[in-house]
Amino acid sequence: MNVLAWTFVMVGLSFALYIGIAIWSRATSTSEFYVAGTGVSPLANGMATAADWMSAASFISMAGLISFMGYDGSVYLMGWTGGYVLLALLLAPYLRKFGAYTVPDFVGDRYYSQVARIVAVVCAIFVSFTYVAGQMRGVGIVFSRFLEVDITAGVLIGMGIVFFYAVLGGMKGITYTQVAQYCVLIFAYMVPAIFLAGMMAGTVIPQLGFGGADPASGTYLLDKLDGLHRELGFSPYTDGTKSMVDVFFITAALMVGTAGLPHVIVRFYTVPRVRDARISVGWALVFIAILYTTAPAIAVFARTNLLDTVSNRPYAAMPEWFTQWEETGLIRFSDHNRDGLIQYVGPGYQSPTGETVRNELTIDRDILVLANPEISGLPNWVVGLVAAGGLAAALSTAAGLLMVVSSAISHDLLKRALRPDISEHGELIAARISAAVAVVVAGYLGVNPPGFVAQVVAFAFGLAASSFFPVIILGIFTKSMNREGAISGMIAGIGFTAAYIVYFRFLNPSADAPENWWLGISPEGIGTLGMVINFAVALAVSRITPSPPAEVGELVERIRVPRGAGPAHEISA
Amino acid sequence: MAKIDAPRGGRNEYWARNVRYLGALLSVWFVVSYGFGILFVDVLNQIRIPGTGFKLGFWFAQQGSIYVFVALIFVYVRLMNRLDDDFGVAED
Numbered sequence: 001m002n003v004l005a006w007t008f009v010m011v012g013l014s015f016a017l018y019i020g021i022a023i024w025s026r027a028t029s030t031s032e033f034y035v036a037g038t039g040v041s042p043l044a045n046g047m048a049t050a051a052d053w054m055s056a057a058s059f060i061s062m063a064g065l066i067s068f069m070g071y072d073g074s075v076y077l078m079g080w081t082g083g084y085v086l087l088a089l090l091l092a093p094y095l096r097k098f099g100a101y102t103v104p105d106f107v108g109d110r111y112y113s114q115v116a117r118i119v120a121v122v123c124a125i126f127v128s129f130t131y132v133a134g135q136m137r138g139v140g141i142v143f144s145r146f147l148e149v150d151i152t153a154g155v156l157i158g159m160g161i162v163f164f165y166a167v168l169g170g171m172k173g174i175t176y177t178q179v180a181q182y183c184v185l186i187f188a189y190m191v192p193a194i195f196l197a198g199m200m201a202g203t204v205i206p207q208l209g210f211g212g213a214d215p216a217s218g219t220y221l222l223d224k225l226d227g228l229h230r231e232l233g234f235s236p237y238t239d240g241t242k243s244m245v246d247v248f249f250i251t252a253a254l255m256v257g258t259a260g261l262p263h264v265i266v267r268f269y270t271v272p273r274v275r276d277a278r279i280s281v282g283w284a285l286v287f288i289a290i291l292y293t294t295a296p297a298i299a300v301f302a303r304t305n306l307l308d309t310v311s312n313r314p315y316a317a318m319p320e321w322f323t324q325w326e327e328t329g330l331i332r333f334s335d336h337n338r339d340g341l342i343q344y345v346g347p348g349y350q351s352p353t354g355e356t357v358r359n360e361l362t363i364d365r366d367i368l369v370l371a372n373p374e375i376s377g378l379p380n381w382v383v384g385l386v387a388a389g390g391l392a393a394a395l396s397t398a399a400g401l402l403m404v405v406s407s408a409i410s411h412d413l414l415k416r417a418l419r420p421d422i423s424e425h426g427e428l429i430a431a432r433i434s435a436a437v438a439v440v441v442a443g444y445l446g447v448n449p450p451g452f453v454a455q456v457v458a459f460a461f462g463l464a465a466s467s468f469f470p471v472i473i474l475g476i477f478t479k480s481m482n483r484e485g486a487i488s489g490m491i492a493g494i495g496f497t498a499a500y501i502v503y504f505r506f507l508n509p510s511a512d513a514p515e516n517w518w519l520g521i522s523p524e525g526i527g528t529l530g531m532v533i534n535f536a537v538a539l540a541v542s543r544i545t546p547s548p549p550a551e552v553g554e555l556v557e558r559i560r561v562p563r564g565a566g567p568a569h570e571i572s573a
Numbered sequence: 574m575a576k577i578d579a580p581r582g583g584r585n586e587y588w589a590r591n592v593r594y595l596g597a598l599l600s601v602w603f604v605v606s607y608g609f610g611i612l613f614v615d616v617l618n619q620i621r622i623p624g625t626g627f628k629l630g631f632w633f634a635q636q637g638s639i640y641v642f643v644a645l646i647f648v649y650v651r652l653m654n655r656l657d658d659d660f661g662v663a664e665d
Contacts, residue, residue: 074634078606088646211625220626238631273664282646296635561662
């Protein structure tokens with residue numbers, strides 16, 4: 001069978017599985033719709049969290065990014081895993097004990113304030129939508145490249161599937177579908193990695209293979225790659241180009257942002273007990289770590305393969321995948337010196353003869369994981385499998401985010417703020433309608449992506465880090481933090497972060513360079529400073545404004561001990 | 574450790590121990606990622622993990638820190654479950 005047929009088989013089988021699960025696990029109450037009736041086992045919850053968390057960006061783009069960034073790519077690896085330590089130790093058990101449905105619920109109740117609740121709802125919706133648009137785009141790319149339909153049709157099919165199981169099944173349907181999606185995506189990620197490790201380093205474990213040596217020459221892969229990079233004028237793979245300050249701040253922004261993301265936090269409301277919330281973060285990180293420790297290995301294999309395949313080779317002799325990706329516009333070649341060879345060189349390139357050589361090849365970083373099986377000449381079924389895996393990653397994340405948007409609207413806004421007398425049945429209908437509307441809006445953004453989606457997705461972390469994280473931490477670890485402190489902290493943190501990003505990325509992009517950045521911190525990393533500002537402002541303001549009421553002290557006492565968690569429920573305010 | 578008779582005093586002690594555990598575990602978290610992976614990466618890169626192509630700092634940044642993160646969470650779960658039992662605040 002050819003690649004197209006295999007892709008249809010793999011994608012078709014996986015979709016049939018998701019729909020079957022959705023029908024089997026229909027939600028019948030608001031509790032099942034929002035938090036799966038809190039009956040999910042920690043292992044299943046960990047797997048679902050992993051699928052929810054690992055988006056099209058993790059599956060499709062991350063290894064490619066690392067491959068082009070080398071050491072600098074570590075910011076994603078450490079940033080997107082280290083956040084789980086913060087989540088496990090500082091947030092998950094206490095939020096589970098608190099026992100609400102959503103993050104704005106916690107903020108609103110702990111800070112006895114509708115203003116704080118609404119600020120949190122707006123942040124949650126903004127963060128989630130920017131994410132979900134990116135996922136839908138990922139679905140479109142996979143469909144257009146592998147199933148040869150156009151991007152719009154691809155997005156529509158993806159919307160249909162998500163619509164079906166998110167609207168029908170709510171959190172319960174999504175959780176069990178995500179378990180299946182995790183299995184599909186991790187299998188699809190590991191198979192090519194294991195093949196490559198075998199071919200390039202003579203071991204089946206990618207995590208070891210990337211520190212291994214080429215079986216033929218005995219040269220370590222990393223040394224070979226550093227050498228190739230030096231020769232072609234790129235900075236050495238294991239060194240990177242970002243300043244240490246910037247690497248530090250970006251890593252911190254991603255870590256803290258991860259711990260502050262509403263669609264991740266809400267996961268830990270779905271398990272029965274505090275004890276289960278703790279361990280399910282552990283399982284989630286195990287399942288995530290399998291992919292995240294493999295990604296840098298794939299990056300090294302792919303980079304080496306790519307340089308070997310294209311550098312200084314005749315354009316006419318390029319394999320089929322090269323021209324296919326050229327058609328999608330994601331690989332571009334322009335033969336500046338008309339020698340018919342591909343000069344793929346970095347900014348520091350010195351030609352042996354002293355003449356100036358311009359780089360002739362542009363490769364979109366997003367294609368590397370998808371193209372990898374073909375670049376390495378793996379069997380056709382592997383290519384089909386990778387397409388199904390990319391779709392699983394995109395759909396599972398999109399569904400989780402849509403839940404956050406839908407519960408923010410129907411629960412936080414409608415039930416808790418505007419129409420407290422709404423019946424459970426009415427709330428469930430409202431939740432389904434808002435999930436449906438959210439799918440449509442997300443699909444629209446996927447077909448017509450605003451030019452800045454990719455950038456905004458990265459910035460969403462900084463915004464989450466500088467708004468939610470400090471408020472939740474202070475709400476658990478201090479009893480004296482009050483409404484005034486929390487609201488002014490959130491506004492100062494997110495305001496500073498957003499202003500810095502908007503200034504450098506949208507108002508004055510020509511100034512967006514390390515020498516103009518404040519303390520050498522790039523807009524990607526500024527959320528860390530925003531978080532520090534949030535903490536400082538909140539603590540200062542809470543000193544000079546009235547202390548919180550006595551009930552808040554009791555609430556904090558209660559969430560600090562596990563006993564008496566019970567199922568997630570309405571807090572009687 | 575005896576079950577608590579005076580609930581509030583016991584709770585304070587429970588919370589103080591919890592915070593001590595957090596301090597210790599988060600120090601390790603900081604050292605392996607920000608310390609080994611970023612601040613001291615150049616120093617550690619002078620060392621190679623024997624028998625592999627890994628420079629030590631690079632390895633911590635792209636592999637080691639992640640393994641330690643996983644271990645930290647499981648250690649935390651063990652410590653806290655024992656603490657809950659000691660203070661009689663575990664769920665039924």
